[in-house]
Amino acid sequence: MEDLMRIDDPAFDRVLECVFGIHAHERRTYFALLEMPGSTVSEIADELDRDRSNVNRSLSTLAEKSLIERDRKILDGGGYIYQYYPTPIPEAKELMHDAVDRWAADVHEKIDSFDT
Numbered sequence: 001m002e003d004l005m006r007i008d009d010p011a012f013d014r015v016l017e018c019v020f021g022i023h024a025h026e027r028r029t030y031f032a033l034l035e036m037p038g039s040t041v042s043e044i045a046d047e048l049d050r051d052r053s054n055v056n057r058s059l060s061t062l063a064e065k066s067l068i069e070r071d072r073k074i075l076d077g078g079g080y081i082y083q084y085y086p087t088p089i090p091e092a093k094e095l096m097h098d099a100v101d102r103w104a105a106d107v108h109e110k111i112d113s114f115d116t
Contacts, residue, residue, distance in 0.1 A: 019096045020065045025050070029058040030067050033086040038071075040081050059084055066095055 010018075017027050025048075032047050033039060039047070045055045062068040069085045087095070 015096065016092070019099050020067065022061060022065065022067075025054070026058045026061050029055060030062055030086055033068060033084055034089070037085050038083045040083060044084070067092060 013027055013031070016022070016030070017024065022030075028048060029044060032044055036043065036047065041052050041055050041059065044050075044059075045052045048055065059068060059070070063070060067087050069087070071083050071085060072080050073083050074080050086092075
């Protein structure tokens, strides 16, 4: 949050990275999913020109932050694939507000705990 506080007018993508503690490649993965909801790892990797294993790690991080959901699709010929769906921007903004509120409450608690 420190870096973000030094910027007068931060862009939404920078705020997203800072609030959720994600990296630029994870943010790019999230925004790619906004453009291509229901994509598979392979489709995202092709779109971002990244290795599938790197995309998988980004997706895991985004899922931990509740920024995406994974859905298992059964294939007609047997087997399954996973498709990924982004949390819509309005919901992501709510998650961001909640995270900032929790952070601010923690900071207020720290301030109150200081001896005079």
